[in-house]
Amino acid sequence: MSTLAAGLETHGDGSPFVRLEDVVRRSAAHDPEGTALIEPGRRVTFAELDASSNRFARALLADGVQPGDRVCHIGENSAAFFDVLYGAGKAGAIPVPMNFRLAPPEVLHIVEDVQPRVVVLGAGMEHHGAAIAAVPGVARVVTVEPADGLTDLSTWTSEQPATDPGIARDPEDTAVMFYTSGTTGRPKGIELTGVNVSSSLACPLSLVRFDRASVALAPVPFFHVTGFGLALMANLKGSALLMINPQGPADLLRVFQEYRVSHGVLVPTVIQFMLDLPESRTGDWSALRCLMYGGAPMPESVLRDATDVFGCDFIQGYGLTESTGGVAFLAPEDHRTTPETVHRLRSVGRVRGGNELRVIDPRTGADQPPGERGEVLVRGGNIMKRYWNRPEETAAAIDADGWLHTGDGGSLDADGYLYLHDRLKDMIVSGGENVYPAEVESVLTAHPGVAQVAVIGVPSDRWGESPMAIVVRSSGPEGAALDAAAVIGWARERLAHYKCPVDVAFVDALPLNASGKLLKARLREEFAGS
Numbered sequence: 001m002s003t004l005a006a007g008l009e010t011h012g013d014g015s016p017f018v019r020l021e022d023v024v025r026r027s028a029a030h031d032p033e034g035t036a037l038i039e040p041g042r043r044v045t046f047a048e049l050d051a052s053s054n055r056f057a058r059a060l061l062a063d064g065v066q067p068g069d070r071v072c073h074i075g076e077n078s079a080a081f082f083d084v085l086y087g088a089g090k091a092g093a094i095p096v097p098m099n100f101r102l103a104p105p106e107v108l109h110i111v112e113d114v115q116p117r118v119v120v121l122g123a124g125m126e127h128h129g130a131a132i133a134a135v136p137g138v139a140r141v142v143t144v145e146p147a148d149g150l151t152d153l154s155t156w157t158s159e160q161p162a163t164d165p166g167i168a169r170d171p172e173d174t175a176v177m178f179y180t181s182g183t184t185g186r187p188k189g190i191e192l193t194g195v196n197v198s199s200s201l202a203c204p205l206s207l208v209r210f211d212r213a214s215v216a217l218a219p220v221p222f223f224h225v226t227g228f229g230l231a232l233m234a235n236l237k238g239s240a241l242l243m244i245n246p247q248g249p250a251d252l253l254r255v256f257q258e259y260r261v262s263h264g265v266l267v268p269t270v271i272q273f274m275l276d277l278p279e280s281r282t283g284d285w286s287a288l289r290c291l292m293y294g295g296a297p298m299p300e301s302v303l304r305d306a307t308d309v310f311g312c313d314f315i316q317g318y319g320l321t322e323s324t325g326g327v328a329f330l331a332p333e334d335h336r337t338t339p340e341t342v343h344r345l346r347s348v349g350r351v352r353g354g355n356e357l358r359v360i361d362p363r364t365g366a367d368q369p370p371g372e373r374g375e376v377l378v379r380g381g382n383i384m385k386r387y388w389n390r391p392e393e394t395a396a397a398i399d400a401d402g403w404l405h406t407g408d409g410g411s412l413d414a415d416g417y418l419y420l421h422d423r424l425k426d427m428i429v430s431g432g433e434n435v436y437p438a439e440v441e442s443v444l445t446a447h448p449g450v451a452q453v454a455v456i457g458v459p460s461d462r463w464g465e466s467p468m469a470i471v472v473r474s475s476g477p478e479g480a481a482l483d484a485a486a487v488i489g490w491a492r493e494r495l496a497h498y499k500c501p502v503d504v505a506f507v508d509a510l511p512l513n514a515s516g517k518l519l520k521a522r523l524r525e526e527f528a529g530s
Contacts, residue, residue: 017198019168020175021089023235024050024082034212035240037079038259044079046238049086051162052079056087058160063139065117067092067167070177072114074098074107075122076245077222080144080153082235084120089175092167093117096177096189097223100125101496110179110187111135114388118142120153171195174385178225180321180434189388190321199381200324201233203353207315207331208263208290210237215287216263217242219252219270220432225325226294226317230265239263249273253280260287267432268298269464271306280309288312294319294326295432300345307335318348318418322397322404324382327355328418347417355380358403359412368411373421376410377403426520428457428465433498435467440491440499447490449474449482452510454518455501458528469501470523472510482506 018026027036028050037044044052060071071088073081073095081097088095096114098107100122108131111119115137121128126147133141133150142151169175174191210216216234218241220227234241242259246252253274256264266274271293274280288310294317307314314335317326330349337345351357358367359374368374383404386394398404407427410420428435437455444453452472457465469487473479484504491500505527511519 017171017195018201018236019089019171019194020197020232021053021086021169023232024053024086025164027235027238031212031238034238036235037082037241037243038215039079039243046235049079049082050164052157053083053086053090054162054164055157055160056083057090057165057167058163059157060088060091060093060118061165062160063118065091065093065139067169068174069093069118070096070114070116072096072098072111072116072119073122074100074119074125074128075144076100076124077218077227077243078122078144079243080120080122081222082231083153083157085176089169090165090167092169094174094177094191096179097228098179099223099496100221101498103492103494103496104128104131105494106187106496108132108135110189111138113187114177114179114189120144121147121150126150169194171198172385176228177388178223178228178321186439188390188393191385191388192324193385195381196324196384197232199353199355200229200319200326201236203329204229204292204315204317204326205233205237207329208233208292210234210239210263212238214239214262214289215242215260216240217244217255217259217261218265219244219246219255220265220267224295225319225321226265226292229325230263230292234263249277250279253277253283256288257283257285262287262289263292264288264290265292267295268293268302269431269462271298272302275302275305275309285310285312290315290332292317294348295429303335303345316348318420319378319382320404320406322384322406323355323378324384327351327353327378327380327382328357330417344417347413347419349418350416351378351418353380353382355382357412357418359410359418370412370414373409373411376406376408376418376420378406379403426456428455428467430457430460430465430467430498431463435499437467440467440469440495440501443491443494444469444471444487444501447478447482447487448476449478449480449486451475451479454510454520454523456520456523456528458503460502463498466502467499468503468505468527470505470507470510470527472507 028046032047036046036049073084085095117139120142123145129150146152171194175194179187218227218230222228290313292315313332316330318328319326328349328351356379358377362375440455451474454470458468460466487504511522
């Protein structure tokens with residue numbers, strides 16, 4: 001029986017189903033005094049979390065929020081995130097976790113696109129308040145920390161009763177929406193239903209093995225589906241979720257050991273940073289039971305070192321926001337290799353959880369035989385409902401048979417293990433963050449000194465990859481005065497820093513083929529050595 005199945009209602013196909021907002025309802029009913037969240041100096045029980053999200057829901061309803069309206073959260077991982085997540089759901093609204101690392105123009109663009117009724121700003125995000133409040137349709141901007149001219153979250157919700165509104169969304173309704181940058185350079189809203197979320201939880205829950213004594217840490221922001229997934233699993237299984245945002249690898253090591261963390265999710269770059277610290281070799285890792293990783297390649301040498309140092313189970317997941325997270329997993333037993341299976345450590349695992357996976361020839365659509373590269377396609381209950389207000393892009397991503405075309409290049413071996421080889425969409429993975437060159441190029445070409453630009457990923461010892469801009473200067477005085485610092489500075493005023501180029505090269509012309517198409521492969525050969 002599925003880990004989700006016990007005591008849960010079922011969807012139309014008989015699969016177990018839990019509404020997003022029912023996660024906290026169920027845990028509060030089963031273990032009201034159990035620890036849901038741990039913050040510095042404070043413990044939040046499931047009963048308290050259920051009550052505070054009820055008040056948030058009641059405040060939304062009192063403001064006239066209707067089913068299907070959007071409610072945004074912009075801020076670091078905190079208890080307030082769960083009030084928005086579960087409270088919006090209890091009001092029938094759609095919670096939208098947003099990337100707090102974005103520059104103000106990027107934040108404003110998403111707010112204008114999603115058209116929320118209410119926006120909640122976490123600590124340190126108050127500077128977005130005035131611009132967001134001026135967006136048509138935004139009825140209220142709420143801040144976790146008091147700010148002049150904006151609504152204080154505590155005051156706003158404390159006036160409401162802690163009784164559950166009792167609204168139950170349909171399994172096929174949009175339960176949550178994430179934003180991600182598309183290859184066109186425009187952020188896209190990804191609508192995930194209750195069925196999507198339930199389907200995505202079943203497989204990792206069977207692998208991770210949470211219990212009520214577990215302490216989980218996701219130093220991955222909850223606007224990422226990876227961090228979001230760990231949080232939901234911990235809440236659903238009655239485990240404690242540690243709400244601390246470590247400041248660097250040394251602080252992360254301290255937090256893991258001081259709070260006796262049993263389960264964590266990290267990107268490979270961060271694992272490498274931790275291993276580079278001598279204190280990782282002498283620490284007490286006896287409480288650590290499982291580390292999940294993904295979002296970037298994990299070098300085999302790093303994985304072996306991490307296994308020796310931490311001595312815990314490892315699970316790798318491969319997926320996209322469009323697939324509600326992982327669809328293929330490299331399970332703990334896959335990490336315990338023999339000479340005959342050691343090659344599997346270079347894979348991202350096998351498809352699980354009722355999903356299907358294919359690798360096709362992108363030109364013909366035919367399935368590729370084992371070992372042959374092609375485009376990775378996935379299908380199953382995890383696959384998104386659609387892109388928000390983008391029917392043409394939805395149709396391009398999900399074909400008539402329900403297959404999501406990932407744009408990732410890979411191959412399958414004879415045992416069904418998936419190996420990723422390239423990214424067909426030219427995406428750059430920098431420290432676990434997805435950077436889409438088209439988005440960066442769009443910003444840089446707005447500089448009056450830039451005539452043309454191409455952005456590629458170049459190797460980075462620290463981040464795995466980093467963006468690099470290859471620029472053709474414009475012919476005017478702005479172009480003559482343009483240098484690398486000006487290009488990087490222009491980007492940093494308009495983009496999250498992880499998206500900004502770390503290096504700039506100036507060329508007389510970009511390489512084009514006879515059809516005028518940019519030859520990025522040639523640029524990678526020259527500047528990235530690949």
